[in-house]
Amino acid sequence: MLGALSTREIISLGVGLVLLWLGLWLASRAIRRLARRLGDENRERMEEIEGWAKQLIRFLRTTVAVLTAAAAVFIILRDLGVTGVPRLSAETVTTWLAVHGLRIVLVVGGTYVLIKVLHLLIYRVRILVSREGPLVEVAEQQKRAQTLGRMLRMLVTVIFSTLAGLIVLREVGVDIAPILTGGAIGGLAVGFGAQHLVRDVISGFFLILEDQVRVGDVVLINGRGGLVEAINLRTIVLRDFDGRVHIFPNGAINELSNLTKDYSYYVIDLGVAYKENVDRVMQTLKEVGAELEKAPAYREKILAPLEVVGVDAFGDSAVILKMRIKTVPREQWTVGRELRRRIKNTFDARGIEIPYPHLSVYFGETSKPFAVEVTEQLARREPR
Secondary structure, eight states, X not given: OOTTSOHHHHHHHHHHHHHHHHHHHHHHHHHHHHHHHHHHHOGGGHHHHHHHHHHHHHHHHHHHHHHHHHHHHHHHHHHTTOTTSOOOOHHXXXXXXXXXXXXXXXXXXXXXXXXXXXXXXXXXXXXXXXXXSOHHHHHHHHHHHHHHHHHHHHHHHHHHHHHXXXXXXXXXXXXXHHHHHHHHHHHHHHHHHTHHHHHHHHHHHHHHHTTOOOTTOEEEETTEEEEEEEEOSSEEEEEOTTSOEEEEEGGGOOOEEETTSSOEEEEEEEEEOTTSOHHHHHHHHHHHHHHXXXXXXXXXXXXXXXXXXXXXXXXXXXXXXXXEEEESTTOHHHHHHHHHHHHHHHHHHHTOOOOOOOOOXXXXXXXXXXXXXXXXXXXXXXXX
């Protein structure tokens, strides 16, 4: 089968393959050294960096193996006399592998390394966000940095992967000029046919640019609430308290309420019995709020004293008092539950009644109360 190959061609092919695998070995060694150096500089992400290095080396080995196998298949098919197969000689294959094949490996490998290095730099810039100052400001800065970092990593991956793909196509002999021209025309056509997609991308861009919502916020979107797990150019992902994941196209967001932007409030509508002195109850509530504010576990979570607004409504069986307490983002529920617990215990200790719904029936002066009427009936039946 290989009789058509001369000794010189076989030797050239062997030398080309040896050189290709030698280049792979040198590249793998350089990648491991780079991974160790980056890991030493960033201990927190050492395992992730080592994982990147192993994936890149595995990819390079697979690429070289595929190129070698493809070259061998072309030569074998040609020697078998299969028509339509490009007439490749060992010298041609060796030259192509040594020039174009090596370029493809270097472009793909270099692009992969560049993307990962840029991802790492974006991460390092994000962790350099100031961690000093008020807790609220630090939390807000970190959430915004996390959201922008995710978006930048996505853009870096798309841009450099596209450029690398075009270079690889050119190396394998594909004219990329029609692709670029057709891409522009096709992009215009797709723009008309995919208006919803374009709308989602534009809406997502402004969501991030205007800092309306960040990863880690708790929001209500179109009536659905949850924790923001991801913000993409096309979609936003929420996970609710039950663990369910809700995905909303950015262009379909009609209502967005951010419950944890800069700070949060926990609001309580509390009912007390009509017989209670309202001023005494309000003073008690302020004392409970002051004690909670001094508690070590809640001191840093509370941004302002409990604000007792006053009497908000007269209910059927209770006087409704409204109050609120200002907290750092995402801590309003923790603080609010503890505040309710302390209010209940304090009211029980001081004899302040929190009434349950009840109904008093009054028949007017012509009718006696039900209890009096029953007592009189029982008195009439007693034997004399």
